[in-house]
Amino acid sequence: MIRLRYLRFWWDILRTTHARAPVLTGVNLVIEIVALLAGVGMALALRAIANGATAGDTPEALGGAVWAACAATAALVTTRLRDLIGNFLVVDKIGPGWLADRITYEVAAIEGIEHMERGDYLDRIGLLRTSSWELVAGAWTAVRTIFSALRLAVVLSLLGEVSPWLLMLFALAAVPIWCDARARGQLNRAQISTAEQFRLQRHLFELATDVAAAKEIRVSGATDQLLEHQERAWHAVVHERFQARMRSFAWRLLGWSVFTMVFTAALAIVMVQAAEDRSTVGDVVMVITLAASLQPTIQAAVGQLTGTMSAGLHIEPYLWLRDYAAADRARGHGRLQPPQVLRDGIEFKGVSYTYPGTLRPALDDVSILLPAGSVVAIVGEFGSGKSTLIKLLGKFYQPDGGRILVDGTDLADLDTEAWRARTSAAYQDFGRYPHLTFGEAVGLGDLAHLTSPSHVADAIAAADADGIAESLPAGLDTRLGRAFGGVDLSEGQWQKTALARASMRYAPLLFVLDEPTASLDAPSEHAIFTRYMERARHLAAHSGAITVIVSHRFSTLAGADLILVLDKGALIEHGSHRQLLKAPGRYAELYGMQTAAYTSD
Numbered sequence: 001m002i003r004l005r006y007l008r009f010w011w012d013i014l015r016t017t018h019a020r021a022p023v024l025t026g027v028n029l030v031i032e033i034v035a036l037l038a039g040v041g042m043a044l045a046l047r048a049i050a051n052g053a054t055a056g057d058t059p060e061a062l063g064g065a066v067w068a069a070c071a072a073t074a075a076l077v078t079t080r081l082r083d084l085i086g087n088f089l090v091v092d093k094i095g096p097g098w099l100a101d102r103i104t105y106e107v108a109a110i111e112g113i114e115h116m117e118r119g120d121y122l123d124r125i126g127l128l129r130t131s132s133w134e135l136v137a138g139a140w141t142a143v144r145t146i147f148s149a150l151r152l153a154v155v156l157s158l159l160g161e162v163s164p165w166l167l168m169l170f171a172l173a174a175v176p177i178w179c180d181a182r183a184r185g186q187l188n189r190a191q192i193s194t195a196e197q198f199r200l201q202r203h204l205f206e207l208a209t210d211v212a213a214a215k216e217i218r219v220s221g222a223t224d225q226l227l228e229h230q231e232r233a234w235h236a237v238v239h240e241r242f243q244a245r246m247r248s249f250a251w252r253l254l255g256w257s258v259f260t261m262v263f264t265a266a267l268a269i270v271m272v273q274a275a276e277d278r279s280t281v282g283d284v285v286m287v288i289t290l291a292a293s294l295q296p297t298i299q300a301a302v303g304q305l306t307g308t309m310s311a312g313l314h315i316e317p318y319l320w321l322r323d324y325a326a327a328d329r330a331r332g333h334g335r336l337q338p339p340q341v342l343r344d345g346i347e348f349k350g351v352s353y354t355y356p357g358t359l360r361p362a363l364d365d366v367s368i369l370l371p372a373g374s375v376v377a378i379v380g381e382f383g384s385g386k387s388t389l390i391k392l393l394g395k396f397y398q399p400d401g402g403r404i405l406v407d408g409t410d411l412a413d414l415d416t417e418a419w420r421a422r423t424s425a426a427y428q429d430f431g432r433y434p435h436l437t438f439g440e441a442v443g444l445g446d447l448a449h450l451t452s453p454s455h456v457a458d459a460i461a462a463a464d465a466d467g468i469a470e471s472l473p474a475g476l477d478t479r480l481g482r483a484f485g486g487v488d489l490s491e492g493q494w495q496k497t498a499l500a501r502a503s504m505r506y507a508p509l510l511f512v513l514d515e516p517t518a519s520l521d522a523p524s525e526h527a528i529f530t531r532y533m534e535r536a537r538h539l540a541a542h543s544g545a546i547t548v549i550v551s552h553r554f555s556t557l558a559g560a561d562l563i564l565v566l567d568k569g570a571l572i573e574h575g576s577h578r579q580l581l582k583a584p585g586r587y588a589e590l591y592g593m594q595t596a597a598y599t600s601d
Contacts, residue, residue, distance in 0.1 A: 006315055013139035017094055028085050028140070031078045032147045038074035039297070040154050043289040045071055051282030100132040103318065106325045111333060111416045113396045115324065118356055123195040124317035134314045141304050148301035155290050155297060162283050165269045172262045176298065177305060179255025183248035188313050190244030194237045201237065204230035259298070334413040338422050342372035342509050342544030343407050346393070350402035353388055362388040364569040365402070370562065372407075373540030375533065375547045377557040379587065380566035386550050387428070389566070390514055393548065395419060406509075424505045425512035428550075430498035434481020434488075438472055441480060441497050445504030455504055462535055463500035464527045468493050492524065499528065503535070511539060511547040517556070529556045554591045563587065 018025045048064030051057070107125065115121045159166035207213050208226050217223055270287050347369045354361045363385045370376050378386045391397050392404060395416050404411040411419070424445065433441045442459055443450035456476065460469055472478035472487060479486030489497065499516055513532060517525040532547070539545035551557060558577040565573035565580070565587045573585045580587040 005319060007142075009315055009319065010139035010142050013094065013099075013136055014143070016098060017136075017139075020094065020098065024085055028082075029143075031081050031085060032144065034074050035078040035082065036147050036151050036154075038071045038078065039151055039293065040158070041067060041071040042075070043155075043158065043286045043293070046289050047280075047282035047286035049282075050285040051280055054281045094136045099135055103128055103132060103321070106321050110325050110328045111395060112328075112398065113391070114356065121324075123192075123199060124320055128314070128317045128321065135318060138315065145301065145304040148297065148304055152297055152301055155293070159287060159290055162287050163270055163273055166266050166287075168262065168266065172259055175258045176252070176255030177301070179251045180305070183251035186244045186247045186251070187241075190241045191313055194240050197233045197237045201230050201233035204233065334410075334415050334419075336409060336413050336415060338414050338419050338509060339407050339409075340543070342546065344369075345372040345374070345407070345544075346370045346411075346510070346546060347405040348402065349405060351392065351399045351404060352401040353392060353397055353399050355388075361400075361569045363392070363399075366569075366571045367402075368564060368571055368574055370546050370548070372544040372546065374561040375536045375540075375549065375559065377560035377563045378548065378550045378566065379552070379554065379557065379563060379590065381590075383568070384566040385569040386566055387514070388569075389564075390425075390427075390512055390548065390550060393510060393512065394423060394425065422505075422507075422509040423512070424502045424508040424510070426495075426499045426502035426514065426516050427512070428515040430495065432481070432494050432497075434486065436480060437474075437476065438469060438478050438480055438497070439476030442476075442500045443504065445501035449504060455506075456500075459500045459503040462503040462531055463496050464524060464531060465493075465496040465500045468496060496524075496528075507543045507545070508539065509543055509545050511536065511545055512550075513547070514550045515552070516549070517551070517553070525553070525556065529559075533559050554594050 014025075045064045045068035049061050049068065052059070052061030052064060156167060204226060208217065208223070208230065217226060267287075270284070348366045351363055351366045352361050353363045366385075366389070378389060380386050388397070392399060393411075395411065395414075398412060406414060406419075433444065436444070439456050440450065442465075443452070443456050445459065446455065449455040453476075460466055468489070469475055480489060482488045495516070499513075502511070502513070516532070517528055532549075536545070536547035539547065549557065549560065557563060560577065562574060563577060563580055564571060565585070567586060573580060573583070573587050575583070581591065582588075
C-alpha cells in the first residue's frame with residue numbers, strides 16, 4: 001500500500017515544482033481537469049445526439065454534436081500537452097536538477113565515511129544513482145492516479161443511472177488493482193534482493209573495461225575467469241527477476257480475468273434492459289461508449305497506481321538516505337573550535353572501534369598520548385588497525401568506546417569542518433581528479449588559496465614535484481587525464497600530486513602521511529621523507545602540529561619521535577626507534593626481517 005511518508009514526499013515534490021515553475025504547474029493541473037471532462041463529456045454528447053435524433057429534437061442533436069467536437073478536440077490536445085508539459089516539468093525543472101542535487105547533498109553532508117563502506121548503503125545508492133527522474137515522475141503519476149480515479153467514479157455513476165447492476169463493476173474494479181499491487185510487490189522485492197548481485201556484475205564489467213586494470217588482467221590471464229564471474233552474477237540477477245516477472249504476470253492475469261467475466265455479464269444486462277424499452281437509445285449509446293472506455297480507463301488507473309506504488313523502489317532508498325543523514329545530524333556534532341596551537345597533544349583513552357557487520361574490533365582499547373610537535377610513526381602488518389586509527393583522527397568514524405582528546409577537549413566536541421580545516425593529509429587511496437589542471441589538483445588541498453601561485457609552488461616543492469610541473473606542456477595549467485583531453489600521469493606522479501595537495505596548508509594541527517611513498521622510487525622516497533621531516537619540525541614550531549606517518553618501510557621511520565606498533569587492533573609497543581630496537585619485541589623482529597630482506601642477495 002501507499003505509505004503516508006510517500007504522500008509527504010510527493011507533496012514536497014509538488015510544492016517544489018510549483019515554487020520553481022508555478023505557471024507550468026498550473027497548466028499541467030488544468031490539462032488533467034480538461035482531460036477528465038473531455039472523456040466524460042464525449043459520452044454525454046453522444047447520448048444527446050442519439051436522443052435528439054430519435055425524438056426529432058434538432059437543437060439537442062446539434063448541441064450534442066458541438067459538445068462532441070469540443071470534447072474530441074480537447075482530448076486530442078490534452079493528450080499531446082500532457083506528455084510535453086509533464087516531461088518538461090519532470091526532466092528539466094526538478095528531476096536531474098533540484099532532486100539530483102539533494103541526493104548528492106545528503107550523501108556528501110554526512111560527516112563520516114562509515115556509510116560508504118556498508119553494503120546496504122551502496123545497494124541503495126546504486127538504485128538512486130539514476131533515479132531522480134523516477135522520483136519526481138512518481139509524484140505526478142500520483143496526481144494522475146487521482147484524476148483517473150475521479151474519471152472512473154464519474155463513468156460508473158453514469159452507468160449506474162442506467163442500471164444499478166452496473167455499479168458492481170466499481171467494486172470489482174478493485175480486483176485487478178489489488179492483483180496488480182501484488183504483482184508489483186513481487187517485482188520490487190526482486191529488484192531489491194538482486195541489487196547486490198547487480199552491483200557486483202556492473203563492477204566486474206567496469207573492471208574488465210578499465211584501462212587501469214587492463215594490463216594486470218591480461219598478464220594474469222584472468223579475463224575468462226573475470227567474465228565468468230560477471231556472467232554468473234548477471235544470470236543470477238536475470239533469473240530471479242524473470243521468475244518475479246512470471247509471478248507478476250500470473251497475478252495480473254487473474255485480476256483481469258475476473259473483471260472481464262463480470263464486465264461481459266453487465267453488458268448483457270444492459271442490452272436486455274434496452275430491448276424491453278426501459279432505457280432510451282441515447283442511454284444505450286452512452287453505455288456502449290462508456291463501456292468501451294471503461295476497460296482502458298481502469299487499465300490507465302491501474303497502470304498509474306502501479307507506477308505510483310512502484311515508485312517505492314526509488315523512494316525507499318531516498319527516504320532511507322534522508323533518514324540516515326538526519327540521524328547523523330541529530331546525533332549532535334561538536335561546535336567547539338580547535339586550538340590555534342597544540343600545547344599538550346592528542347590523547348587516545350581506551351579507544352575501540354568495530355566496523356559494522358564484523359565481530360573483531362579494528363581497534364581495541366588503545367591508550368596513548370601523541371605529544372604536541374612530535375612526529376609519530378605507526379607500523380604494523382595488514383589489518384592491524386593503522387588505517388582505522390588514521391580515520392578516527394580525521395573524524396571519519398566515531399569511536400565505539402573511549403575518547404580522543406585534543407589538548408584535553410574531546411575530539412567529538414570539536415566542529416568537524418573546523419577540525420578538518422586544521423588537518424592536512426595524503427592518504428594511501430588518494431584522489432586523482434583527472435578533470436582539473438595540475439595547479440588546481442594541487443591547490444584543492446586548501447580552497448582558500450586554490451589560485452595562489454606562491455602557495456601552490458611551495459606545496460609542489462615540498463612534495464619534490466617540481467619536475468612534474470616542468471615536464472607538462474602547459475605547466476600548472478595543463479589539464480590532467482586523457483579521458484578529458486589532458487595529459488595522463490604515472491602512478492608515482494599522481495602520488496606526488498597528492499603529497500603536494502596535502503602540503504597546501506601552512507599551519508595544520510595534524511599532518512597525516514598514509515603510505516606517502518608507496519608508488520615512488522628509492523631516490524624520490526628519500527628526498528620526500530627528508531623534506532617532510534623538515535616540514536614536520538617547522539609545523540611543530542609554528543603550531544605544535546603532530547605529524548603522523550604510516551609506512552611499511554622501517555628505514556624511513558628512524559627519525560620519528562614516537563613509534564606505535566599495532567597488532568590485530570591492539571597497541572602492543574610504543575617508543576622511539578632506538579628504544580624499540582633494544583627491547584626484544586615485535587618492532588625489533590619486523591625491523592630485522594625487513595633489513596635482512598634488503599641486505600640479502
